[in-house]
Amino acid sequence: MNDVERFCAARGLPADARSLERLEQYVGLLLQFNEAMNLIGPMNRQEVIDELILDSLVAAEARQPAGPILDVGTGAGLPGMVLKIVYSDLPITLVEPRRKRATFLKIVTHRLGLSDVSIRNERIEEVEGDVFDVVISKAFQPPLQWLETARPFVAPGGAVVCMARERDRPELSDRAATLGLRLAGTAAGAGEGDELRVSFAFEAPRQA
Numbered sequence: 205m206n207d208v209e210r211f212c213a214a215r216g217l218p219a220d221a222r223s224l225e226r227l228e229q230y231v232g233l234l235l236q237f238n239e240a241m242n243l244i245g246p247m248n249r250q251e252v253i254d255e256l257i258l259d260s261l262v263a264a265e266a267r268q269p270a271g272p273i274l275d276v277g278t279g280a281g282l283p284g285m286v287l288k289i290v291y292s293d294l295p296i297t298l299v300e301p302r303r304k305r306a307t308f309l310k311i312v313t314h315r316l317g318l319s320d321v322s323i324r325n326e327r328i329e330e331v332e333g334d335v336f337d338v339v340i341s342k343a344f345q346p347p348l349q350w351l352e353t354a355r356p357f358v359a360p361g362g363a364v365v366c367m368a369r370e371r372d373r374p375e376l377s378d379r380a381a382t383l384g385l386r387l388a389g390t391a392a393g394a395g396e397g398d399e400l401r402v403s404f405a406f407e408a409p410r411q412a
């Protein structure tokens with residue numbers, strides 16, 4: 205986990221010894237259960253770290269969570285389980301309709317001794333009522349559609365995190381404005397130029 209430790213140190217993200225150990229366990233479980241549960245496609249350990257773990261951490265750099273987190277279409281727990289490991293004191297809700305993936309999330313929660321993890325084995329359309337400090341997803345919906353889906357779940361002062369390309373920025377900012385959200389933070393991921401992948405955090409006003 206040296207790569208992760210360096211990455212977090214360079215970007216001002218928390219990563220204590222316990223988190224690094226849990227990330228190691230999580231990567232081990234992803235690799236162990238991948239084939240049987242069809243979680244992430246064929247990948248080796250280094251690819252899982254470079255393409256999945258670090259990508260999930262970029263999301264948090266745009267908006268460091270300070271309260272409950274919602275991850276929609278989390279699959280095997282990306283980025284939500286990574287965020288739960290790093291921000292272990294914060295409650296998280298993971299929404300994933302595929303039963304095997306939800307079962308995997310329960311196994312990870314149990315084996316890593318995590319608490320305050322709510323696993324909702326359903327579609328986001330069936331979830332209602334709660335609002336969150338950070339509402340996030342990765343590879344779930346096209347970015348503009350994701351802003352619309354996420355908006356009802358954002359607490360006052362909370363944010364939607366949207367992973368998109370740099371070239372999407374103007375269109376995303378316009379749509380966010382129509383939803384009463386403003387761009388409050390960004391973090392650069394992989395790629396270059398217009399193809400650069402960016403995590404955008406769009407914040408809701410503190411008072412309605």
Ligand SMILES: C[S@@+](CC[C@H](N)C(=O)[O-])C[C@H]1O[C@@H](n2cnc3c(N)ncnc32)[C@H](O)[C@@H]1O
Binds near residue numbers: 282300
């Ligand atoms: C491409 S996968 C991405 C998984 C994970 N976020 C990642 O980055 O590896 C999309 C996930 O969204 C889930 N999904 C599809 N429709 C959904 C819905 N309506 N509500 C919540 N999750 C949904 C799928 O079951 C799948 O696990």
